[in-house]
Amino acid sequence: MNDMSALHSRTPAISPPLGELDIARIRADFPILRQQVHGKPLVYLDNAASVQKPKAVIDAISECYTGYYANIHRGVHLLSERSTAAYEGAREKVRAFLNAASVQEIIFTRSTTESINLVASSFGGRVVKAGDEIVITGMEHHSNIVPWQLLCERTGAALKVVPFTDAGELMLEEYERLLDSGRVKLVAFVHLSNALGTLNPAKQMIGLAHARGIPVLVDGAQSVPHLAVDVQELDCEFYAFSAHKIYGPSGAGVLYGKKALLEAMPPYQGGGDMISLVTFEKTEYAELPNKFEAGTPNIAGVIGLGAALDWLNAIGLDRVAAYEHALLEYATARVNEIPGLKIMGTAHNKAALIAFTLQGIHPHDIGTILDREGVAVRAGHHCAQPVMQHYGVPATARASFAVYNTRDEVDVLVAALWKVKEMFEL
């Protein structure tokens, strides 16, 4: 069974009662959603860029700073012990969330971007040589393109790109063809595309790479808030995500890596916290995971991430996925009522995100007019310019949903889109 069918099996066959989740109660957890913008109730549909934070997360960060904050892993005093326990407690929460085998496999970083750069530098720098190839896909975020380009420039390796169809689905036969060159040292692909909403067949793709002995990094920045991820079942070598897209704070990220690989890799950055002994002749590095966590980390941010995972687990990702899928189906049907609207990304397996264009109207103008109706969407290239190039557009508008969004908000979006058209009628 691949992960696509897993998502589908969670999706009720008929339009489900959305009341299965108490959305009013979920919304009440988000203080920021109670405001008006430009005199209209805020309809926040820019969740793929960054999602809003529940009170539990805000409180956890506030409690850290007001109650027990100190630096971690060094103080003998009570506050440092408490901070260390909370920070390491969050690591265990992430381990459980991803079903990793050990907390030593969970590295805290600043972001998905830093996690990928860590692998590109530390793992890629050791494994990739001139003439080798790295395979990515055409629907990557710039953060899963540029680190590999930099690595290729340093090493003389070549970047190979798996193309995708107009529906926004990867061409897997092309993927296999690229894997068969015998020169591929690493595959890195996005689990869920931020520009298209496509949920890629991660388990299948990892299996195809492993059949040829090629390790795989999965960019999970968009996927973790929308579907349950089990890194042991996926069997990927690396999995990266950011706290701020999963209801946690910005400035904290995660890299999961298989222990044997992480142990063999050199440190990414040098500094405090990542050593066991320093002399001017030689430095001995700390054990995992500290080896990869040089410097004082984002302590409160990581603790906030732990609180976010607790909050999400209490709802249940299976229920989140089912709810969001129903919301996506409703939103897709509603926006398709608008003449001249074209959705970019119509993959069979898709998360709650709609990227679109309106004929004759630039996405920036759509974004500005929607904003005045209280609707926050992203307009631009979504840090995925190759995806824009595929469709021959400079930009798209994107409405991306979270578990706190409602059908009523979809209706507000659709009404606002009609106003966009009205505004541009001459």
Next chain:
Amino acid sequence: MNDLRDLYQEVILDHNKRPRNFRIIPQPTHQANGINPLCGDRISVYLDIEDEVIRDISFQGAGCAISSASASLMTEALKGKPVAEIEHLFEAFHDVVTTECECPKGLGKLSVLAGVRDYPSRVKCATLAWHAVRAALEARKEAVATE
């Protein structure tokens, strides 16, 4: 909707839909590209300057209504003007789209973009073409210096 109409005035929508001087000058004396890194929008401007006067000016590219209309209005405003006036006009225009100033006289139709001042994220759209013209002229200066 009224405040949005301050931004999307009919003149702007008209220039967006039917941009003036939207063409390539085959052998321009000056040319430059303007890129808005926020969105990847890109326009190219072409100038034909003779005796320090802009004999012809045009643009091409894809952008939002604000950047397209601003580029179109700019080409109308600059055609026939002495090169020496460009910087002054750009400064006056920049003030109009960023501050609550009284619209300086002499800007003519360019002042329809004054509504942009209430949309700070769109100022770059309105000034993109002007920055491109400035870049085109600066490139000339370097070229002149090496000759």
